[in-house]
Amino acid sequence: MTDTAQSTDLKLQVDRRGFLKGCTMVAAALGISEAMIPKLVEAATSAQRPPVIWLHFQECTGCTESLLRASHPDIGRLILDIISLDYHETVMAAAGHQAEKSLHDTLDKYAGKFLCVVEGAIPTKDKGIYCKIAGRTAVDILAEVAPKAAAIIAIGSCATYGGIQAAEPNPTGAKGVQDLVSGTPVINIPGCPPNPISFMGTVLHYLTFNRLPVTDNLGRPLFAYGRRIHDHCERRAHFDEGRFAEEFGDFGHRNGYCLYKVGCKGPETFSNCPSARFNDVDVWPVSVGHGCIGCTEPNFWDTMTPFYERLPNVKIPGIGTVTDIDSAGKTILGVAAAAVGIHAAIGIGKKVIKGCGCKNETKES
Amino acid sequence: MIYEEKHVWSILLRLYHWSLVIALIALTVTGFYINAPWTQTTLEGTGLYPVQTMRNIHGLAGYLFTAAILARLFLLLFGNRQERIMSMLPLTRRNFRNMINAVRAYLYMHDDYTEVRLGHNILAGTSYILTFIIALFQITSGFYLRLPENTFWQNWGVTFFGNQQYARFIHHLLMWYFIIFTVVHLYLVIWNELKHRDGLISSILSGNKFRLRKLK
Numbered sequence: 182m183t184d185t186a187q188s189t190d191l192k193l194q195v196d197r198r199g200f201l202k203g204c205t206m207v208a209a210a211l212g213i214s215e216a217m218i219p220k221l222v223e224a225a226t227s228a229q230r231p232p233v234i235w236l237h238f239q240e241c242t243g244c245t246e247s248l249l250r251a252s253h254p255d256i257g258r259l260i261l262d263i264i265s266l267d268y269h270e271t272v273m274a275a276a277g278h279q280a281e282k283s284l285h286d287t288l289d290k291y292a293g294k295f296l297c298v299v300e301g302a303i304p305t306k307d308k309g310i311y312c313k314i315a316g317r318t319a320v321d322i323l324a325e326v327a328p329k330a331a332a333i334i335a336i337g338s339c340a341t342y343g344g345i346q347a348a349e350p351n352p353t354g355a356k357g358v359q360d361l362v363s364g365t366p367v368i369n370i371p372g373c374p375p376n377p378i379s380f381m382g383t384v385l386h387y388l389t390f391n392r393l394p395v396t397d398n399l400g401r402p403l404f405a406y407g408r409r410i411h412d413h414c415e416r417r418a419h420f421d422e423g424r425f426a427e428e429f430g431d432f433g434h435r436n437g438y439c440l441y442k443v444g445c446k447g448p449e450t451f452s453n454c455p456s457a458r459f460n461d462v463d464v465w466p467v468s469v470g471h472g473c474i475g476c477t478e479p480n481f482w483d484t485m486t487p488f489y490e491r492l493p494n495v496k497i498p499g500i501g502t503v504t505d506i507d508s509a510g511k512t513i514l515g516v517a518a519a520a521v522g523i524h525a526a527i528g529i530g531k532k533v534i535k536g537c538g539c540k541n542e543t544k545e546s
Numbered sequence: 547m548i549y550e551e552k553h554v555w556s557i558l559l560r561l562y563h564w565s566l567v568i569a570l571i572a573l574t575v576t577g578f579y580i581n582a583p584w585t586q587t588t589l590e591g592t593g594l595y596p597v598q599t600m601r602n603i604h605g606l607a608g609y610l611f612t613a614a615i616l617a618r619l620f621l622l623l624f625g626n627r628q629e630r631i632m633s634m635l636p637l638t639r640r641n642f643r644n645m646i647n648a649v650r651a652y653l654y655m656h657d658d659y660t661e662v663r664l665g666h667n668i669l670a671g672t673s674y675i676l677t678f679i680i681a682l683f684q685i686t687s688g689f690y691l692r693l694p695e696n697t698f699w700q701n702w703g704v705t706f707f708g709n710q711q712y713a714r715f716i717h718h719l720l721m722w723y724f725i726i727f728t729v730v731h732l733y734l735v736i737w738n739e740l741k742h743r744d745g746l747i748s749s750i751l752s753g754n755k756f757r758l759r760k761l762k
């Protein structure tokens with residue numbers, strides 16, 4: 182209980198050293214030069230803290246948890262100190278009508294100036310009734326807040342691409358922010374949950390330069406999602422050398438070999454996990470022996486599964502059979518070969534019955 | 547019987563064909579390897595880099611494949627009469643009839659093609675155009691996987707396939723198309739060669755086919 186109270190206290194004191202350390206880490210993550218750090222610090226401490234409205238929709242609050250409670254106390258405090266978090270259901274003190282009032286005050290007072298952070302997907306089916314806050318649907322709330330925001334940061338796989346709610350068969354018609362908002366710039370910080378440093382970097386970039394960082398085709402900031410995990414993974418040498426863990430717990434696994442054959446999705450996933458790492462103890466999934474599951478990629482629940490296989494299964498429409506791609510391929514090849522065999526047999530059979538049906542000879546006679 | 551020798555396939559088309567053969571064999575073998583590398587060099591420090599080598603060969607063969615497909619694209623537009631796109635698709639009445647005719651011949655519904663064409667029959671031609679389109683998808687997914695940070699390929703890759711994993715999935719599926727295509731292609735080539743005796747198989751080496759001279 183005390184722990185929760187502490188981490189949700191908005192007026193936490195951050196000592197200067199810890200604060201500078203946080204800024205330096207973010208600068209490193211952003212890949213901006215050391216000379217920029219004072220500017221970053223200035224932006225982070227300026228009296229004009231930009232108001233932030235943090236909307237929660239269909240989600241598990243994992244992103245907030247990772248941001249607030251994980252072992253990035255500096256950063257967790259930093260975010261609460263450098264921005265003015267006017268509305269955040271998990272951490273704000275206000276409740277009920279008070280909370281709604283604070284939301285609307287910010288909307289009116291800072292229209293066009295506040296940052297909006299969205300966590301969680303937005304269900305759109307049946308007029309959006311599957312997610313309601315204060316009697317209004319997520320669709321309505323987003324439609325009211327989004328046009329007034331200066332920019333929207335979609336945090337987590339749910340807010341960016343729909344997340345697990347949007348996985349097959351997507352019963353609530355869940356969608357990510359970018360599919361519903363136009364006109365306001367949206368930046369995606371996918372991940373389940375995303376590394377707080379990627380989120381912080383984006384916020385500080387915005388405060389320092391007054392614009393959102395450069396993104397890739399999927400709206401993810403390049404500084405955090407510009408590179409494939411596989412291309413900067415510490416086990417890559419084992420991959421190139423053909424040294425693999427064949428199954429969990431075997432010789433290769435115990436020796437830290439590449440996790441490709443137990444389904445690591447590093448070759449398909451863009452993220453800074455191998456370099457930024459998590460929780461201040463310098464670990465990330467692959468470093469502790471589990472493959473990447475590709476959580477920063479669109480629709481990863483559908484496309485990256487099975488998590489412990491290399492490729493998705495083939496679903497045969499109609500029959501509903503699910504099989505791995507190579508046995509499906511072999512089956513079709515078998516059918517094709519059988520068809521060829523039958524075709525040839527019919528041809529030969531006809532010749533045997535009719536005699537040589539050779540065109541040239543018939544013509545000659 | 548008098549046969550005349552007729553020029554059918556240009557040098558570029560024959561080069562295209564055999565480059566494709568070499569590329570497809572290399573791509574399939576290395577592709578299977580990359581998907582499930584079966585070597586395990588538990589000896590450390592050997593510096594053999596089998597996976598890296600296989601990926602390099604795959605990349606090289608991929609460029610050969612792309613070059614071949616580009617050559618075919620050129621020929622589809624500017625090649626000789628047999629090689630152009632319009633003599634491969636059932637878009638004219640005559641071509642459409644030829645396609646039906648070919649289907650019936652393949653189903654043993656009649657014994658001879660009444661119209662002997664120099665180039666592909668339209669059924670074959672259409673299947674080659676389909677294969678050509680599939681090859682374009684294969685190239686796009688291939689480069690998307692190969693050059694993940696290149697914005698050009700990223701654009702196309704994201705548009706057609708979504709994330710990298712799906713591109714890989716489709717890339718793998720389409721490889722099976724090429725394997726099955728090869729089996730059917732080889733069978734039908736042999737079948738046609740036995741039926742028509744016009745030098746179909748040798749034409750892809752020599753460029754020439756044989757035709758019965760019409761006796762006037």
Ligand code: SF4
Pocket residue numbers: 239240241242243244300301336337338339340344345372373374375
């Ligand atoms: S992205 Fe993942 S961690 Fe974040 S709210 Fe969704 S399910 Fe939870």
Ligand code: SF4
Pocket residue numbers: 410411412414415416417418420438439440441445446447448467472473
């Ligand atoms: S562990 Fe995963 S990311 Fe690392 S080299 Fe192997 S396949 Fe690539």
